[in-house]
Amino acid sequence: MAPLLDIRDLSLVFDTFDGTYHAIDKVSLQLKPGEALGLVGETGCGKSVLTRAAFGLVPVPPARITSGSVRLDGRELLGLSDRALRGIRGSEVAMIFQDPMTYLNPVFRVGTQLVDAIRAQSGGRIGKAEAKSIALDMLDKVHLPNPDRQFRAYPHELSGGMRQRVLIAMALAAKPKLLIADEPTTALDVTIQAQILDLMAELVEDLGLAMIMISHDLGVVAQVCSRVAVMYAGKIVEDAPIGRIFDAPAHPYTQGLLAALPHPFKPVDRLASIPGTLPDLLHPPAGCRFAGRCAQAHAACAAPVPLRAVGPQHRVACTLYEDAAPEGAAHV
Amino acid sequence: MSETSDAMLAIRDLKVHFPLANGQVVRAVDGVSLTLRPGETVGLVGESGSGKTTVGKTALRLVPATDGEIRIGELDVLNASGRDLRRLRRKAQIIFQDPHSSLNPRMTIRRAVAEGLILNTSLRGRALREKVSETLIAMGLPPQFHDRFPHELSGGQKQRVCIARALVLDPDLLVLDEPTSALDVSVQAQILGVLKDLRAERPSLTQLFISHNLAVIRFLCQRVAVMYLGKIVEEGPVEQVFSDPRHPYTRALLSAVPVPEAGRRPDRTRLTGDIPSPTAVPKGCAFHTRCPVARKGLCDTTPPPRVAAGGGHAALCHFAGEMQTT
Numbered sequence: 001m002a003p004l005l006d007i008r009d010l011s012l013v014f015d016t017f018d019g020t021y022h023a024i025d026k027v028s029l030q031l032k033p034g035e036a037l038g039l040v041g042e043t044g045c046g047k048s049v050l051t052r053a054a055f056g057l058v059p060v061p062p063a064r065i066t067s068g069s070v071r072l073d074g075r076e077l078l079g080l081s082d083r084a085l086r087g088i089r090g091s092e093v094a095m096i097f098q099d100p101m102t103y104l105n106p107v108f109r110v111g112t113q114l115v116d117a118i119r120a121q122s123g124g125r126i127g128k129a130e131a132k133s134i135a136l137d138m139l140d141k142v143h144l145p146n147p148d149r150q151f152r153a154y155p156h157e158l159s160g161g162m163r164q165r166v167l168i169a170m171a172l173a174a175k176p177k178l179l180i181a182d183e184p185t186t187a188l189d190v191t192i193q194a195q196i197l198d199l200m201a202e203l204v205e206d207l208g209l210a211m212i213m214i215s216h217d218l219g220v221v222a223q224v225c226s227r228v229a230v231m232y233a234g235k236i237v238e239d240a241p242i243g244r245i246f247d248a249p250a251h252p253y254t255q256g257l258l259a260a261l262p263h264p265f266k267p268v269d270r271l272a273s274i275p276g277t278l279p280d281l282l283h284p285p286a287g288c289r290f291a292g293r294c295a296q297a298h299a300a301c302a303a304p305v306p307l308r309a310v311g312p313q314h315r316v317a318c319t320l321y322e323d324a325a326p327e328g329a330a331h332v
Numbered sequence: 333m334s335e336t337s338d339a340m341l342a343i344r345d346l347k348v349h350f351p352l353a354n355g356q357v358v359r360a361v362d363g364v365s366l367t368l369r370p371g372e373t374v375g376l377v378g379e380s381g382s383g384k385t386t387v388g389k390t391a392l393r394l395v396p397a398t399d400g401e402i403r404i405g406e407l408d409v410l411n412a413s414g415r416d417l418r419r420l421r422r423k424a425q426i427i428f429q430d431p432h433s434s435l436n437p438r439m440t441i442r443r444a445v446a447e448g449l450i451l452n453t454s455l456r457g458r459a460l461r462e463k464v465s466e467t468l469i470a471m472g473l474p475p476q477f478h479d480r481f482p483h484e485l486s487g488g489q490k491q492r493v494c495i496a497r498a499l500v501l502d503p504d505l506l507v508l509d510e511p512t513s514a515l516d517v518s519v520q521a522q523i524l525g526v527l528k529d530l531r532a533e534r535p536s537l538t539q540l541f542i543s544h545n546l547a548v549i550r551f552l553c554q555r556v557a558v559m560y561l562g563k564i565v566e567e568g569p570v571e572q573v574f575s576d577p578r579h580p581y582t583r584a585l586l587s588a589v590p591v592p593e594a595g596r597r598p599d600r601t602r603l604t605g606d607i608p609s610p611t612a613v614p615k616g617c618a619f620h621t622r623c624p625v626a627r628k629g630l631c632d633t634t635p636p637p638r639v640a641a642g643g644g645h646a647a648l649c650h651f652a653g654e655m656q657t658t
Contacts, residue, residue: 265574265591271521
């Protein structure tokens with residue numbers, strides 16, 4: 001199947017007073033229609049910047065895209081005008097974020113904002129009455145209790161979970177092909193998080209929606225996604241089906257992340273921690289960016305390490321697996 | 333349950349109410365009793381607005397209590413004044429979620445850790461310097477860090493400074509309010525390791541660990557108390573509560589925890605709706621509005637009894653005796 005989203009060799013730098021900060025380095029990532037991918041990594045790994053840069057949401061300057069291409073349904077997005085990108089965002093690609101309150105205007109009713117968004121997404125083809133019926137329909141789809149009443153509510157009258165449902169309704173009203181969810185449940189309580197994750201899993205399945213869920217929490221990703229890409233210091237270090245990530249993590253960083261997680265239902269005596277800190281991305285190492293913290297690093301890690309296939313749909317950027325697959329099998 | 337006499341921290345029927353300008357009252361803590369034996373690590377878990385942080389702060393008298401009794405050792409916390417209050421400040425320490433906002437940006441970390449000693453002890457000069465360095469090194473901060481300012485440290489390092497600052501006074505009681513929630517998982521693992529080692533290094537140190545993260549509580553604590561709308565609805569040994577929860581809220585909370593494993597979990601109890609406002613706590617059992625097993629005419633009128641399940645495990649539920657783990 002042709003990929004819905006095809007990011008190839010994308011590199012992005014930020015020009016700062018201290019020098020050039022290499023935030024994203026030659027990242028390639030493909031997403032099939034209807035696929036739910038978890039993009040996982042710690043603070044500063046570039047997971048949010050990557051997805052924003054792909055859709056023209058990182059301000060240039062200070063950012064600069066130095067190489068690569070981003071294709072959505074075969075159409076190149078890099079270099080498109082702001083106007084053309086605005087037509088794609090909202091209608092073909094939608095995003096939801098961590099803090100739903102920040103993305104709702106506090107002085108307008110929820111319904112007004114939904115109707116405005118739906119009309120804008122349609123490019124003005126949809127009238128007010130039709131937009132309202134779509135909005136109510138969407139509020140019902142995201143299981144918001146009493147859609148008629150909430151339609152007239154102001155954002156502050158809703159709880160955090162309800163606001164996130166409103167934003168999901170707004171994002172999906174135009175029937176986008178791809179949803180980017182950036183830490184959508186991080187600000188929510190555990191029981192509410194579980195409700196929202198259930199809803200997202202249901203919508204992905206019912207609407208045949210492709211999704212990239214950005215999260216620092218492998219447990220959250222496991223509830224919704226079928227595949228995981230792990231990022232470290234601006235690079236994807238491992239990309240695998242969800243089962244493989246948990247049962248047979250290949251990259252030492254992925255292994256370290258998993259060993260650092262306390263488990264709610266298993267007694268764990270000690271947690272492994274990853275020694276050291278992130279490399280300085282003003283002067284990134286030429287080779288593996290994790291080598292400085294890796295117990296298994298050796299001489300070969302000083303040279304650039306591409307992603308290589310180590311199993312079905314399983315790619316890893318690590319010299320430990322150099323011989324597992326022939327060159328050129330990297331982009332499957 | 334142990335008696336007050338041999339307890340390090342004993343909270344009896346604590347109520348903390350905040351009156352609002354419009355005449356309503358926020359019942360943040362509404363009748364909490366909790367006993368921590370010396371050397372014990374107890375987790376206090378709950379969602380936002382459950383009152384867990386207020387319990388922790390009130391225990392150190394950082395928030396005034398409305399009613400109830402709190403004892404730290406022999407000290408009557410709520411009525412202490414003068415010398416007793418000073419002793420309390422030294423003997424009971426707290427660590428907060430955000431280490432950055434808990435450190436003075438204009439103080440080196442050496443100064444930050446020394447300040448408590450200067451205020452509370454007669455240590456000065458070289459002895460003071462040595463004690464501070466020793467404590468910082470024990471927390472994994474080598475000497476080259478000691479003259480740095482907070483902004484020159486990472487989040488994990490700053491949290492180590494906060495722990496060092498609390499421990500340098502040799503407290504009997506440590507309250508930890510979400511100490512790892514602002515940290516990345518690999519850094520969280522380091523801090524959790526430091527805290528677990530404390531149990532071996534300072535066997536008499538008693539810890540009240542406040543968190544919304546059940547996996548972290550499971551890793552660190554011996555006992556756990558689950559809070560909902562200002563009340564402890566279940567408490568007991570961690571293993572027992574996690575494997576055989578008796579309160580429907582605890583069951584729902586446990587089944588909502590995202591587990592780092594592939595495959596969706598079949599045994600899901602989902603709660604509908606949100607936590608009610610603590611200004612309008614539901615009558616009867618506060619949880620009945622979201623409870624999957626609530627019975628009309630009972631749960632919405634009669635406050636639930638405390639049902640013991642053996643081994644210090646108890647739940648506040650009309651049906652706690654009937655709950656079976658499937």
